[in-house]
Amino acid sequence: MAIERKQWKSAIVIAATAWMAVLFGFAPSEATAEYGDVVMNEYSDEAGMRPVVFPHWFHRIRFRCKVCHADLGFKFQAGGNDINMLKIIDGEYCGACHNGDVAWSVENCDLCHSGKAGTPTQVHESTLQKLIMPAGGAPKK
Ligand code: HEC
Ligand code: HEC
Ligand code: HEC
Numbered sequence: 001m002a003i004e005r006k007q008w009k010s011a012i013v014i015a016a017t018a019w020m021a022v023l024f025g026f027a028p029s030e031a032t033a034e035y036g037d038v039v040m041n042e043y044s045d046e047a048g049m050r051p052v053v054f055p056h057w058f059h060r061i062r063f064r065c066k067v068c069h070a071d072l073g074f075k076f077q078a079g080g081n082d083i084n085m086l087k088i089i090d091g092e093y094c095g096a097c098h099n100g101d102v103a104w105s106v107e108n109c110d111l112c113h114s115g116k117a118g119t120p121t122q123v124h125e126s127t128l129q130k131l132i133m134p135a136g137g138a139p140k141k
Helices: 002-025 056-060 065-071 085-089
Strands: 038-040 052-054
Touching: none
Parallel strands: none
Antiparallel strands: 038 052
């Protein structure tokens, strides 16, 4: 039983490693540019807040993918994480860093809730035309 579980575990590790190799090994140049900002609006509009604009590229040049997508549990899907403020204030998701320690804290509502009202959850400007992105992130609208 213990051995089986170990094998299963290493199978998962191998699968995860292969996936990472696909992401970073084979297409490093596209990987740095093809994903734009992620607009998150599962709850914001309804709650009377502007949608959240997450500058993915800004974060990706500062942290390894693993920090967010493995350690912090962010799924690879725009809007796929059921994030709300309670979780953030509890130190989950964005709140793991935006706590006044690693990065500025949650009081700065407008820095995250910066989208145009009514913009649906989406990966914004995720096109190959955007091959050159300024280091500070995608241009603010
Ligand atoms: C600071 C945290 C963070 C880092 C670092 C990070 N991501 Fe993300 N990623 C996110 C968040 C947040 C989302 C959107 C999730 C949501 O909307 O719920 C996302 C979404 C995605 C998506 C789905 C949306 C899209 O753009 O197609 C992919 C694919 C992805 N990330 C790949 C990567 C890769 C590859 C890296 C490393 C090069 C990386 N991420 C680094 C936080 C991060
Ligand atoms: C792994 C740590 C980490 C996570 C997780 C994280 N951030 Fe950040 N974020 C940072 C750091 C560090 C900065 C830069 C802070 C500074 O400049 O003082 C930053 C900056 C930002 C900025 C400003 C970008 C700019 O152009 O100056 C926004 C907006 C932002 N984060 C939104 C989010 C949102 C929304 C989430 C969750 C979906 C999130 N962040 C998750 C670390 C993180
Ligand atoms: C670090 C980024 C960040 C900051 C700062 C932030 N939020 Fe959020 N907030 C989010 C994310 C991500 C979501 C989920 C977005 C969605 O899908 O609608 C969210 C969702 C919400 C929601 C809807 C869900 C819920 O929990 O009710 C409200 C209301 C909200 N935020 C209010 C605030 C207020 C008020 C502030 C300032 C005190 C604030 N937020 C600061 C990232 C942030």
